[in-house]
Amino acid sequence: MPFFDIASRESRPITPEISMRTFWGEQMLLSYAVLEPNAVLPLHSHPHEQAGVILSGELTLTLGDETRTLKSGDIYLAPGGLEHEGLAGPEGCVALDIFSPVREEYAY
Secondary structure (H helix, E strand, C coil): CCCCCHHHCCCEEEECCEEEEEEECCCCEEEEEEECCCCEEEEECCCCEEEEEEEEEEEEEEECCEEEEEECCCEEEECCCCCEEEEEEEEEEEEEEEEECCCHHHCC
16 A cells, blocks of 8 residues: 555554654655654664654754754754664754665564
């Protein structure tokens, strides 16, 4: 099926303050992520490349040793294996993340 409605996809928590709705093909996975106000994305890494765009709100994102506060329309790129962490702004954040290859644990 090539078309999806974000609102009709079941939301899954990845932390108590962060949930996602995912969509995937053979080579990539898209994650519509909702971060509650001041939600913490713990330090982590994964072998997947990750790119994303902030759709609304703010996210202070640390990729390796560089930190930036991203706002609506800002894009980030992270190679596989790079440690990263984040903190949502006071209004929260909605982001679209793209992972390649597919993160199997997020394909549901």
